[in-house]
Amino acid sequence: MAEKILVCEQCDLVHRAVPVPAACDQVCTRCGALLDRGRSASRVDPLALVVASLILMVLANAQPIVELAIRGQSVSTTLFNAIVVLFGEERPIVATLVASTTLLAPCAELLAMCYVLLPLRAGVVPPRLSLVMRGIQTVRPWGMIEVFVLGTVVAAIKLAHVARVVPGGGIWAFAALVLLMAATASTFDAARVWRRAFAIDRLAVLRGQQSADRAALSVDAP
Amino acid sequence: MSATTAVPTAARLGLAVCRFCRQVARLPAGRVDGGLCPRCGATLHVRLPDSVARTWAFLIAACALYVPANLLPVMRTSSLFGYQRDTIMSGIGFLWRSGSHGLAALVFTASVVIPLAKLLLLSYLLLTVHRRVATGARARAMLYRLLEGVGRWSMLDVFVIALLVGLLRLHALAEVEAGAGAAAFGVMAVSTMLAARSFDPRLIWDAAEAVDAPGGRHG
Numbered sequence: 131m132a133e134k135i136l137v138c139e140q141c142d143l144v145h146r147a148v149p150v151p152a153a154c155d156q157v158c159t160r161c162g163a164l165l166d167r168g169r170s171a172s173r174v175d176p177l178a179l180v181v182a183s184l185i186l187m188v189l190a191n192a193q194p195i196v197e198l199a200i201r202g203q204s205v206s207t208t209l210f211n212a213i214v215v216l217f218g219e220e221r222p223i224v225a226t227l228v229a230s231t232t233l234l235a236p237c238a239e240l241l242a243m244c245y246v247l248l249p250l251r252a253g254v255v256p257p258r259l260s261l262v263m264r265g266i267q268t269v270r271p272w273g274m275i276e277v278f279v280l281g282t283v284v285a286a287i288k289l290a291h292v293a294r295v296v297p298g299g300g301i302w303a304f305a306a307l308v309l310l311m312a313a314t315a316s317t318f319d320a321a322r323v324w325r326r327a328f329a330i331d332r333l334a335v336l337r338g339q340q341s342a343d344r345a346a347l348s349v350d351a352p
Numbered sequence: 353m354s355a356t357t358a359v360p361t362a363a364r365l366g367l368a369v370c371r372f373c374r375q376v377a378r379l380p381a382g383r384v385d386g387g388l389c390p391r392c393g394a395t396l397h398v399r400l401p402d403s404v405a406r407t408w409a410f411l412i413a414a415c416a417l418y419v420p421a422n423l424l425p426v427m428r429t430s431s432l433f434g435y436q437r438d439t440i441m442s443g444i445g446f447l448w449r450s451g452s453h454g455l456a457a458l459v460f461t462a463s464v465v466i467p468l469a470k471l472l473l474l475s476y477l478l479l480t481v482h483r484r485v486a487t488g489a490r491a492r493a494m495l496y497r498l499l500e501g502v503g504r505w506s507m508l509d510v511f512v513i514a515l516l517v518g519l520l521r522l523h524a525l526a527e528v529e530a531g532a533g534a535a536a537f538g539v540m541a542v543s544t545m546l547a548a549r550s551f552d553p554r555l556i557w558d559a560a561e562a563v564d565a566p567g568g569r570h571g
Contacts, residue, residue, distance in 0.1 A: 135367075135376050136376070137362045137367060137368075137369035137374075137376050138369075139369055139371065139374070139554075140493060140496070140497070140553040140554065141361075141489075141493060141553065141554055141556070141557040142361040142362045142363055142369075142554045142557060142558075143359065143360065143361055143362075143557075144360040144361060144362055144365060144367065160359075160490070160557075161489075161490055161493040161494075161553075161557070162490070162493070162494065162497075163493070163497070163553075166374075195515065196515075196519065198519060205519070206519075207515075207518050207519045211518060212514055212515055212517070212518020212519065213514070213518070215517060215518045215521050216514060216517060216518060216530060219517075219521065219529050219530070221517075221529075221530045221534065221535060223535035223538060223539060224510060224513070224514060224530055224534045224535050224538055225514075227507075227510060227538040227539075227542065228510065228511065228514045231507065232511075260392045260393040260394075261393075263372070263373065263392055264372045264373075264392055264393075264394055267372045267373075268372075271504075271545075271549070274504050274507055277504055277505055277507050277508055277511060278511045280505075280508060280511075281507075281508050281509070281510070281511025281512045281514075281515060282511065282512075282515050284455055284458070284459060284508065284512045285511075285512045285515040285516050285519075287452055287455055288446075288447065288452075288512070288516065289516070289519075291450050320373060321373075324373065324391050324392070328391075336393075338393075339388065339392075339393030
């Protein structure tokens with residue numbers, strides 16, 4: 131008798147789920163908030179995208195972001211160097227903000243997705259799965275690489291008034307990373323992850339949570 | 353369902369939606385939070401706890417930081433021609449005067465318009481919740497979504513400064529350093545983002561329906 135129910139997270143309206151094509155987004159009828167995202171017909175492997183993103187992340191940090199020709203010399207910097215400089219000249223707050231939003235948060239998100247997807251692929255529920263899944267949701271909004279890319283463009287144009295500026299490999303890699311991480315986030319299907327984890331070993335999932343006996347009753351089967 | 357005209361909200365039906373995994377669960381009878389999501393183990397809440405108080409707290413912190421963020425210099429440069437201190441506004445002025453009108457407008461939007469809009473409009477949303485304004489709920493819901501989506505872009509200038517300082521300082525090309533205003537600005541931007549995250553948009557609709565949903569307004 132349990133028909134699928136969707137609750138809007140932004141206006142609390144309860145919806146009865148109706149069959150829709152899988153590729154359609156479902157939105158709240160009252161306030162327009164997204165209820166459930168559509169899945170595209172071609173199932174891209176999220177793990178492949180995660181690994182690709184990680185590789186790109188390494189590439190983006192290994193190469194200089196911009197190259198500057200000034201006073202006869204050619205200089206450049208990587209993101210990491212810029213952060214180190216900020217720490218070095220006693221601007222720890224700014225350095226921490228930049229490091230957190232361009233390195234720590236995106237890497238944490240990617241590594242957490244790996245941590246979840248790899249073991250499940252092998253048929254094992256990773257320990258503390260619930261904590262890591264919640265961690266992914268928490269950390270995701272704090273990755274701001276796209277803002278960083280735009281900031282680099284603005285800085286480069288400011289510098290272009292006094293020197294010749296050439297975009298380094300790093301900036302292209304970061305720009306590609308923005309797109310790739312967006313694709314990864316939309317391909318990562320949390321509901322599917324949960325279904326697989328519960329199918330493999332329900333007890334292991336529950337054991338990894340705080341206290342299963344306080345659990346509320348689910349309205350439909352997880 | 354009884355023949356009332358009441359809109360079926362989760363709060364009315366004793367349901368809660370998990371804020372992490374969107375699982376819908378029936379709460380233990382009579383409770384409004386404390387139950388755990390059966391799928392991901394997160395604590396379930398009908399409304400975000402202390403949403404109004406937390407949002408005000410972050411907003412006030414952001415307001416307090418707004419002044420030093422704009423008055424203190426974000427970048428200091430020394431050259432043969434003297435010592436120059438740039439604030440957010442003077443940086444925008446520099447861009448405008450050098451002909452990059454589009455960029456100046458962009459940085460102005462990101463560094464001045466967006467933070468100010470977040471401070472003013474989030475305050476407005478909170479006030480409408482306090483006064484239980486019933487009309488225009490959908491517009492306010494869309495306003496909230498806009499504020500939440502656009503907030504990250506106010507960090508733009510922090511990255512501009514980080515790159516300029518990182519690049520020029522590393523190679524001793526110019527005596528340049530990030531000023532205290534940069535830190536104030538960055539923390540202010542983060543504070544507005546936290547304020548938007550702690551605001552529970554369901555409170556907008558509670559006011560419109562004159563439902564006294566527990567949790568949201570207390571504290």
